[in-house]
Structure formats: C-alpha cells, structure tokens
Amino acid sequence: MLGAGLALALCALQLCPAALGGSYPQLLVERSGSRRLSKVGGFAWENCGDRRDPVVLQSLSVAPDPISIPGSLRVSAAVSSGKAMASPLKVVLVVEKALGxxxxxxxxxxxxxxxxxxxxxxxxxxxxxxxTTCPEPLLTYGIPCHCPFKAGSYSLPASDFILPDVELPAWMTNGNYRVRAAVSNGGEELACVKVAFSLQSQ
Incomplete structure (x- = not known):
C-alpha cells in the first residue's frame, strides 16, 4: 500500500483529505478550541517492522520542508510487497508528542x-x-486505492498535491511528534512504518 505510513499518520492527525489531495468531501469538523494548522516540518521516516515483513516502504520523499498549509506538497514514494494485502487490514497507530x-x-x-x-x-x-475511479496521480501510475492490494512493486514519481486548510483539535499543540503505524492481517504483521514531524498552528 503505497505511502501507507504517511497516509495513516496524516489520518491520525485529521489530515485524510490532505493525503488524498483534498479532492474529496471535507471530512474535518470544527471542534471547540481548535486551531488552524499552518506548517508541518522536520519530516523523517523509517521502517520499523521485522525484516521478514512482506511489505516494505523503500523510499519516501516529501517537499518542501516545512510544508505550508494551505499550500502545495510534492511527494514521491516506492513500496515493495511480497504478499497481497486483503481485508481486514488492521492498523494500530501510536502517536507520541515530545515533552522535554x-x-x-x-x-x-x-x-x-x-x-x-x-x-x-x-x-x-x-x-x-x-x-469510483482512483484519484490522480494514483490512476496515472496504476496504484490501487482499494483492497485487495496485489503483491508487487508500486512507485509514485514526484507528484504535486494541493493541501486544504486543516483544523487541529485543541489537544494537538505545537511541537514534535512521532507516529508508528503497524499493519496486520489475521495477527500477522505485514508492514510497520514510523514517521516524525513537527507541527505549527495559528
């Protein structure tokens, strides 16, 4: 699943529409005390699973740094999958914030x-x-957006996405964050990715 770690991390932070290029209905809701996200910076990633995990994120590049929101984002990624990924795909997210x-x-x-x-x-x-047809640029590069995901190699050349305004819940304060996303099926871990970044809001 191309960019699974990035997409899941964004979803964890209420940024699913941004992960999809903002081309789908707005899923964000106003919350009491919410603030507008203005920048995401210091992005880094790594695989965190067992070396035997069948799905591996081989490369992921996100630019610019920091990312201004709203604004544009350029992403390139490559994933290799030695096993088909079918429903149900369980995802466990661990989101942490630095405090000193x-x-x-x-x-x-x-x-x-x-x-x-x-x-x-x-x-x-x-x-x-x-x-529904998969959104661009997934459609152009033959990257699926529905389960099951066949085994094989998927790559997304550098592609531009438009990021919409995003409202953060009050508990998402400015600072450094890291997210661990583990994907499994039937108790078997398929992939694990960690991403780190910093948030700034207005």
Missing amino acids: DLWIQLPCIDQLGSCTYNDVCTILDNLIPPG
Whole structure:
C-alpha cells in the first residue's frame, strides 16, 4: 500500500483529505478550541517492522520542508510487497508528542491519536466509494486505492498535491511528534512504518 505510513499518520492527525489531495468531501469538523494548522516540518521516516515483513516502504520523499498549509506538497514514494494485502487490514497507530526529553503517548480521542482501526479497507471505501475511479496521480501510475492490494512493486514519481486548510483539535499543540503505524492481517504483521514531524498552528 503505497505511502501507507504517511497516509495513516496524516489520518491520525485529521489530515485524510490532505493525503488524498483534498479532492474529496471535507471530512474535518470544527471542534471547540481548535486551531488552524499552518506548517508541518522536520519530516523523517523509517521502517520499523521485522525484516521478514512482506511489505516494505523503500523510499519516501516529501517537499518542501516545512510544508505550508494551505499550500502545495510534492511527494514521491516506492513500496515493495511480497504478499497481497486483503481485508481486514488492521492498523494500530501510536502517536507520541515530545515533552522535554520524554515522549508522551497521546490517547485515542474521537478516532484521532493512538487508535486501532480494525479494517482500513473500510475506511478507504468510505473515502473513495467502490466503483469510483482512483484519484490522480494514483490512476496515472496504476496504484490501487482499494483492497485487495496485489503483491508487487508500486512507485509514485514526484507528484504535486494541493493541501486544504486543516483544523487541529485543541489537544494537538505545537511541537514534535512521532507516529508508528503497524499493519496486520489475521495477527500477522505485514508492514510497520514510523514517521516524525513537527507541527505549527495559528
């Protein structure tokens, strides 16, 4: 699943429309005390699973740094999958915020934060209804947007996305964050990716 770590991290931070290029209905809701996200910077990533995990993120590049929101984002990525990924795909997110030298795990609030999603395939179907054409540039490069994901190699050349305005919940304060996203099926881990970044809001 191309860019799974990035997409899941964005979803954890209420940025799913940004991950999809903002071309689908706005999924964000106003929350009391919410603030407008203005910049995301210091982006870094790494695979964190067992060396035997069948799905590996081989490369991921995000520019510019920092990313201004609203604004444009250029992403390139490559994934290799030695096994088909079919429903149900369970995703466990652990979202942490730096507090001095400590990392504090954020709870799951309103399906945001350190949450478990028992079938991300259903989430994808809700975002992009089955039978709907996959959004660009996924369509152009033959990258699927629905389960099952066949085994093989997928690559997304440098592609531009437009990021819409994003409202952060009040508990998402400025600072440094890291997100661990683990994907599994039937108890078997398929992939694990960590991303780190900093947030600035207005």
